[in-house]
Amino acid sequence: MEKFNKVGNYNIPLDYAKNEFSKKDPILMAKLSNSYYDKSTSIFHVKCMDFTLYVEYPSGDIYKENGEKLDKIALEILVIRFLVNANPIPPTNKYITFKEIDGGHVYYPAFLRTSINRLTKEFGGNVEKFKSVMKNIGASKINMGDSAYKIRFLNDTYIIYILWSGDDEIESASNILFDSNIKHYFNAEDIAVIGDIPFIRIYEELDNL
Known part of the structure; x- marks a missing residue:
């Protein structure tokens, strides 16, 4: 989980994104992103996986459902950019x-290492565990591979995790796909990180198994 926290120079792009956010019309941003914006509190409600994030305008500070401030800087940057x-x-x-x-x-080598290989390592030998975790984070089952699930990223953007369990002769494998509309919201550098974001919830569920 440490990689999602505030490390390195990530505060620089976060500060830049928040500055751009503060200049935008909140009503227009809400309309274009299909987000609910509460005018009385100046807060956006953004759906993320199986929970909601609350984004203050114009500060760009983000809060979780329990009222705590979000402390996963990669996700913070992506929400504001979204x-x-x-x-x-x-x-x-x-x-x-x-x-x-x-x-x-x-960015594919980094995406392969941090997202696809991580998915294979966590679940390649245990499809049933994969199914259990995916259901618990609100993912929708789809017909791909040996097992596959569609996960909401933010509002109308979706990720698909696909798993092949393998056997004595064939190693387990996985892949990650995106609904093609993601290209209209994020660039390749952002999307390279997006594939890894669901592990924030996956690790929480694994701790509960």
Whole structure:
């Protein structure tokens, strides 16, 4: 979980994103991102996986459902960028690999290491555990691989985790796809991180098993 906390120079892009956020019209951002905006409190309600995040305007400070301030800086940056760059593009139900995203080939080695290989390592030998965790984080089962689930990232953006369990002759494997509308909200560098964000919830559920 440490990698999601405030490390390195991530405060620089977060401060920049918050500054851009403060300049935008909140009503327009809410409309374009399909987010609820409470005018009386100046707070956005953004759906993330199986929970809601609350984003204050114009500060850009983000709070969890229990009232605690979000302390996962990678997710903070992505939520603010989502609101700033939002386009009213609904889910297409057409799924693309990371390599199909413009510039994806540049970040693919990191994406493979931090997201795809992590998925294989955690669940390749235990499909039933994968199914249990996915259900507990509100994912929807779909018909791909040996087992696959669609996970909401933010509002109308979705990620698909696919698992092949393998056997004595074939090693287990996994892949991560995205609804193609993700290209209208994030660039390749952002999406390289997005594939790893659900592990915030996955680790919580694994601790409860």
